[in-house]
Amino acid sequence: MTLHTLLRAALGACLLAAGLACQAQILIGQTAGFSGPVAAGVKETTAGAQLYLDAINAEGGIGGQRIELVSLDDKFDPKLAGENARKLIEEQNVAAMFLTRGTPHTEAMLPLLEKHGVPLVGPSTGAMVLHQPVKKHVFNVRATYQREAEKAVSHLNSMGITRIGLVYADDSFGADGVAGAQKGFAAAKLQPAVLEKFNRSKPDFGPIAPKVVQSNAQAIIMVASGQAVVDGLKAFRAAGSAAQIVTLSNNASTGFIKSLGDNARGVIVTQVFPYERSIAYGMVKEAQELSKAKGTGDISPAMLEGFAAAKVLVEGLKRAGAKPTREKIQAALESIRKFDIGGLEVNYSLEDHTGLDFADLSIIGTDGKFKR
Missing domain, CATH: 3.40.50.2300 (Response regulator)
Incomplete structure (x- = not known):
């Protein structure tokens, strides 16, 4: 095409x-x-x-x-x-x-x-x-994604959030984000509240959502592409989790916001360029x-x-x-x-x-x- x-x-x-x-x-x-x-x-x-x-x-x-x-x-x-x-x-x-x-x-x-x-x-x-x-x-x-993920953990910890989970695509992208997040966890002397991976080609958050709820995670960092984050967030909310959702700059698009619908408000997205409205x-x-x-x-x-x-x-x-x-x-x-x-x-x-x-x-x- x-x-x-x-x-x-x-x-x-x-x-x-x-x-x-x-x-x-x-x-x-x-x-x-x-x-x-x-x-x-x-x-x-x-x-x-x-x-x-x-x-x-x-x-x-x-x-x-x-x-x-x-x-x-x-x-x-x-x-x-x-x-x-x-x-x-x-x-x-x-x-x-x-x-x-x-x-x-x-x-x-x-x-x-x-x-x-x-x-x-x-x-x-x-x-x-x-x-x-x-x-x-x-x-x-x-x-790099590693720097973004590390910064995300550091930022959450600076807000007093200590129960931070990681949900990531089972591919080289996901592993990369996890490596960066782990640096952040080490610096903050924390362990992930929950650590779950999913199939990139066929994401299924059904088995993961209950684990997110059971972990009492205050925030979940999702290292995943747009639609997977949208689907994961819906599944977590349906299961009863109110965790803050954080994702990386690969999802820093207006289209991603639209795809989140009513769940968009409050989602944190790391950025690798200056504020798009800062002249x-x-x-x-x-x-x-x-x-x-x-x-x-x-x-x-x-x-x-x-x-x-x-x-x-x-x-x-x-x-x-x-x-x-x-x-x-x-x-x-x-x-x-x-x-x-x-x-x-x-x-x-x-x-x-x-x-x-x-x-x-x-x-x-x-x-x-x-x-x-």
């Missing part, structure tokens, strides 16, 4: 308009779950990225070349994500990969990145496996202005993540020169030091491809918006 123009015809024969040959294009590949359980967040991060890419293209692109995002739907299936990446890299010859979604999904394409020397910018996952040890071709533009950050102000001019409404945290990733991608393309090959883009990204994207500084080195290390918390208010 294609969400943006694949441009096959444009690649085969460049159309003429007003007597001028159309511009050459820089193809950037993306595979993500545009349908399925993370669709809301994926659409918002992509919209945020496209907001910035459209602005760059309107100014003439990179050296006269438009940036075209070729997006394929992997339905949040790791196997399909790997196959989509193969098509984009080997058949469509994209210059770089961009804004993938999911930990096992991104892991599935790592061998292809290595084989073909293709850089990946801004994977929408904070998995430690993509940070340490450093993956040569992966350029993260966000903090004290140049990046936020810029995103707001572009969104207003385009008539696309308010900026969400997920949109801000895509916007930030696009700024890093564009900087890499600019530094790569007139003909940005995969090799040149890789070298250009590796050269980034103290790059200000609007109040936040991106840095890469041989030992660190994290890019940013910002982490914060938000809570969903009565108006259905994130508050900080």
